[in-house]
Amino acid sequence: MTLSKHSAPAAFARPVLVRDGVYEHLRRAVLDGEIAPGERIGEVELGERLGVSRTPIREAIMRLMQDGLLVGSANRGVRVRTVTAQEARDTYAVREELDGLGAALAAAAHTAADAAALRAALDEVGAARGDDYRQQTRLDLNFHRAITHAAHNAALGDLARDLEQRVALIKHQTRTYNAHPDTAVQHATILRAVLDRDAAAARKAARLHVRTFGALVLQDLVAGA
Amino acid sequence: MTLSKHSAPAAFARPVLVRDGVYEHLRRAVLDGEIAPGERIGEVELGERLGVSRTPIREAIMRLMQDGLLVGSANRGVRVRTVTAQEARDTYAVREELDGLGAALAAAAHTAADAAALRAALDEVGAARGDDYRQQTRLDLNFHRAITHAAHNAALGDLARDLEQRVALIKHQTRTYNAHPDTAVQHATILRAVLDRDAAAARKAARLHVRTFGALVLQDLVAGA
DNA sequence: CGCCGGAGTATTGTATACAATATCCACATG
DNA sequence: CATGTGGATATTGTATACAATACTCCGGCG
Structure with a gap:
């Protein structure tokens, strides 16, 4: 199904800003263990699932990296942090x-x-x-x-x-x-x-x-x- | 001067990623007091000064907000945090x-x-x-x-x-x-x-x-x- | 058989275009 | 004169386009 990606009613509770919705969504997913430590997070796939573009996704990811929940190296995407x-x-x-x-x-x-x-x-x-x-x-x-x-x-x-x-x-x-x-x-x-x-x-x-x-x-x- | 905005050699030490350079630059500016608490940070103006687009600027700002150095309300920009x-x-x-x-x-x-x-x-x-x-x-x-x-x-x-x-x-x-x-x-x-x-x-x-x-x-x- | 290399693909990084909200100022109105 | 209303302008928020880097997988070679 290739229908319009950004018209469907949001797949998550949408606050004022999309990036805040993405942030809370991702944060909850990580904290609830829905995304396992070490698991990779693809920007495009996540964007398609939530019905938003990559921009708010990336901004949410930046915040979560600063929170220490996600880790990422340059040009290689981000993963849920694994703790030694x-x-x-x-x-x-x-x-x-x-x-x-x-x-x-x-x-x-x-x-x-x-x-x-x-x-x-x-x-x-x-x-x-x-x-x-x-x-x-x-x-x-x-x-x-x-x-x-x-x-x-x-x-x-x-x-x-x-x-x-x-x-x-x-x-x-x-x-x-x-x-x-x-x-x-x-x-x-x-x-x-x-x-x-x-x-x-x-x-x-x-x-x-x-x-x-x-x-x-x-x-x-x-x-x- | 309307010359090409994104060709000048970067105005700051550029690591692998532009957003990291912007992050360090802004962080240092705030920590050194070059930007006073309460002062507003315009994305376009900063972008022009550093010779980069708004995208890495915004990603750096997100990280600094999560650090607690910047605060911002929706659609109204960000400012250096003032502490009560x-x-x-x-x-x-x-x-x-x-x-x-x-x-x-x-x-x-x-x-x-x-x-x-x-x-x-x-x-x-x-x-x-x-x-x-x-x-x-x-x-x-x-x-x-x-x-x-x-x-x-x-x-x-x-x-x-x-x-x-x-x-x-x-x-x-x-x-x-x-x-x-x-x-x-x-x-x-x-x-x-x-x-x-x-x-x-x-x-x-x-x-x-x-x-x-x-x-x-x-x-x-x-x-x- | 293992390993190296390179074209092709996928994904991230950055820039730009478009949309929505807020700000500002002139002007009308009580 | 205070106030508030409207539109023009500026700025942020989101989407998309383009660039650069990394990954894949296959073929060649030792």
Whole structure:
């Protein structure tokens, strides 16, 4: 079918700008694991599937490269980033620090609305199906995002977003969601400390949580490799 | 002069790709304060000055927006980001944590080459002219970059780069380089702790340094506003 | 049989053309 | 005189055209 490429109603939710739609579409596809790490992204093919030209596609790709989700070398296209074991270790080391800070700040700065959002996010994690690692990954990410959001620190929010995205990448590489028995307990501990406005306890709990899961994911990563 | 726009030898160091050249050019211009915060960036005018078309310009702009150096609203162009006092406070709060981690990791992981680079970077800071705030800003940034580099943690490097760039933006907004009397002492303290492989001391010294200067810059920022 | 080379193809990189939105200023109107 | 309305202009957003680089695959050669 060679019919007009750029007349069909957009194949994705279209915000004001096409490039923003493409950006969100691609970002979600990578974060959900629909495009596997290492997989190539062809500009023309993607453009035809979404019904847009290459221009907004390329602009979205530039942004995603800067986010660290895509990598590309000159004249050779872009691929979903693959993370080495060392990079994963590095990422978790930083995340421990940053998530700790986020939890501590959230304990001090969260509002009533934040508290409600945190509780809701944790409930969702608890209600997730145990065999759907994508859903679990997304809900877990939601919970952590809720915490950093409650910290009311824009700079932290930006950086934490970067790190969380990379962690999502790592998890998709292992293709496992580690339902560690302590998960629920650790999440609850973090939430309680935050709601109690106990910054020190919140930081400590968040750091422990990151450390626990980092070790777990790393185990899978080196085993799978 | 309507002569051929795209034949003149490029007005900037041209790497493999034009867009990379534009990106570095713009990034440097913003970080050096050549383009002031809030100032508008016209695509056509910049293209004519650099002798390239709008395509690589726009792709570079996308990357810089993702870096947080430029902001833009739909159909209304991009400007160099202006940082609010609250954003600056947030940035320094995160940077304290991250620079602390960087110093601690550098203390543990630095090589002989790193040590030499660190000493050299600090020497340069000491030799800087007192009245050139751009040079001082750049050399100070160099020293901090040398530390995070010596930490040998890629994720930390990426995030610290982001933060340092934002700090540079903030400093250009105040247009002052605070030659706090403790600067030299604090820098020396950090360096010594790192070289001694005393992670705890390095972290503590780095955090103190960020805190001291954050407070100073913030003072100027609210005073200037 | 493996490896080197080169035409042909595919894909990315850059430039330009076209479309849509915003900005500006003159002018009318209350 | 303030205001707002209209069109002309400028600028961004998207699409397409052209250029340059990389990949493929086949044939020749050692």
